[in-house]
Amino acid sequence: MRISTTQFYETSASNYSRTYANVTKTGDEVASQVKLNTAGDDPVGAGRVLQLQQMGTMLNQYKSNIDTVNTSVVQTETALTGITSAIQRAQELVLGAANTSFTDKDRQANAAELKELQGQILGLMNSQDADGTYLFSGSKGTTAPYAVSSDGTYSYQGDQTRNLLAVGSGISMASNTTGWDAFEQAINTTRTSTTLVAGADDGVISLSGGSVSNAATYDTSFTAGQPYKISFTSSTAYTILDKNNQDVTGEATAAGKFASSSSANQAITFRGLELNLNINLTKDQYTNTTAADAAVKNHTFQLGVSPSAVSTSRLPANTSTDVITSSVVTDQAAFDKTFPSGGAVVRFTDATTFNLYAAPYDAATSKPVSTGTLSGNTATASGVTFTFSGTPPTLAAGDQFTAQSSTQQSQNVLNTLTKVITALNGKVDGDPVAQQKLQATMTSTIGNLKSAAEQIISATSEGGARAKTATEQGVTNQTMIDNGTTESGTITASDPVDAIARLTLQKTMLQASQLVFTQLSALNLFSKL
Structure with a gap:
């Protein structure tokens, strides 16, 4: 088999280049320690x-x-x-x-x-x-x-x-x-209130709204039966009726009996609630049972969970300067059912028409929870009546007010x-x-x-x-x-020992390649002439 001079030189150059590239690469690996x-x-x-x-x-x-x-x-x-x-x-x-x-x-x-x-x-x-x-x-x-x-x-x-x-x-x-x-x-320990519903507001009887003394009993018993009516029948006795007019006096302190001979505070414990009762009689009434009974009896208080509250604020960017001066829950059932628990936004579409949205309001996605029309300076939505300042209010389209609810719990x-x-x-x-x-x-x-x-x-x-x-x-x-x-x-x-050994071997191969090329390049017909 004959090998042409051109083929010999090309093969030798290729082998030399490959070996030289290996030497260079391994040399870089030895220097950088990265393989x-x-x-x-x-x-x-x-x-x-x-x-x-x-x-x-x-x-x-x-x-x-x-x-x-x-x-x-x-x-x-x-x-x-x-x-x-x-x-x-x-x-x-x-x-x-x-x-x-x-x-x-x-x-x-x-x-x-x-x-x-x-x-x-x-x-x-x-x-x-x-x-x-x-x-x-x-x-x-x-x-x-x-x-x-x-x-x-x-x-x-x-x-x-x-x-x-x-x-x-x-x-x-x-x-x-x-x-x-x-x-x-x-937790609000005073989340109940009392209201005098019968009898003169003459200061003879003072009955506090009460403080929760036993939350478990309050939650399971009190709330189910409220509102209650506490009626004083004499200067030493009262009765308690629940919302169904069932007599539940037996569950109260001393089964509805008390002493009015002193003006000192007297605690009444009832279904997890503790109320302070104060009887304020004159000296003559304290010594005359008939007069004391006449002064105390026929006073009736309603006792129940305090209604929810709503706080509001206007957006600074509103066109009008009107503010909400009061916000009152006027329909507790509607409030409980529809008012957003995370807060609401009242937004006017014109001077009198408004929508109530769940907060936060987004023009593209928010849907009205309820709608309404301003009547005078009041607006009612989701059981809440809002009163606006101004006579009449000067509200404009785009005006917004935030409303945050809080229960008395x-x-x-x-x-x-x-x-x-x-x-x-x-x-x-x-x-x-x-x-x-x-x-x-x-x-x-x-x-x-x-x-x-x-x-x-x-x-x-x-x-x-x-x-x-x-x-x-x-x-x-x-x-x-x-x-x-x-x-x-x-x-x-890189493994330094392995890399150095390879580099030494590759350098030896490069030298050998150079030597072989030199010797073989002399083997041609022209060198024999």
Whole structure:
């Protein structure tokens, strides 16, 4: 077989180039200690490295999310701790004001400090993080969670959304605590009220709205039979009828018997509720049973769950300057059935026609819950009657008002403080009836402040549990990152001993190739002539 000179040179050049390329590549591997530079170096290994890189990117994002959760928990806990301290001081002031030696001036001094504490608590409830996002607003991070309404009540402006962040494969965790969870679920121990429905309002009988002393009994027994009628038949006895006019007096303290010989507070316990009864008789009436009976009997009170409340606010962008001056639940059944639990938006389509939507309102997707027409300066929707300022109101198309409902089952601490501040600023000295009402307010306030503190403690514990879980997940994620880095290194990192040995062999082969080429190139006919 004959090999042409051209073929010989081409084959030799190809072999030399291939060997030289191997030497260069191995030399780079020895210098960089990296053996996988392109997918062609190791297709299977390159695919695995890409998988590990993607997993590492995800794990690093999980790590960032965990840091966000932990930072939020620390900021939230700081705010909640400050609020708890303020509530503790408020409890001390309220208990102090209940001292019988206190005068109106003393109580007003306590009320002034309570007002300062209320402002401090409001500021902490509206805490923001370093980015200016409100901590307790849920998903509405640019909206202050608490604002005072035109009627002086404080209402929650945020939502109940927990901002979820992925912290592991298939594991999500809330990064925030909402104001709804921390402050709006505090049980209101005074969620019932009494109304005199028969007899003269002469101050002879004072009957408080009552405080819940046993929540389980209250929920199962009291609510089923309300509203009740408490009728005084003499200066020593009363009867209680439930909504079906069934006599349930036997379930009350002493089966409806009491002593009216003293003006001291007397507790009546009934179906998980504790009411304060005060009989205010003259000296002559106290010593004359007939006169006492005549003064007390025929007074009848209605006792039941306090109606729901609605707080409102106008949108700053409204064309008109009108505001809602009052909002009253006038049809509890319609309210319970149709009013959105997460809040509502009243939006006018012209000067008199409006729609009520579930909040938040979206022009493209929101459907009206109810509609109505302004009558004078009032508008009724979903069982709520709204009263507008202006005579007549000057509402315009596009004007919107937000409405947030709250049942008397719960009460935030700001509204609890408002009520006790108002009571402490009132004139009480020398007025037995006013003193009795103030005492009932004090009892209510202490119960509600305790409930608010317990709710905050619960929210703090929940946040701590989230931080602990997030930290533990972070340890797991870091282990996976480390394992991935190690595995990726075994694929991409070069073995120095193996690489140097290969480089030495390839250099020897290159030298041999050069030598063979030199010697064989001399084997031709021209060199023999």
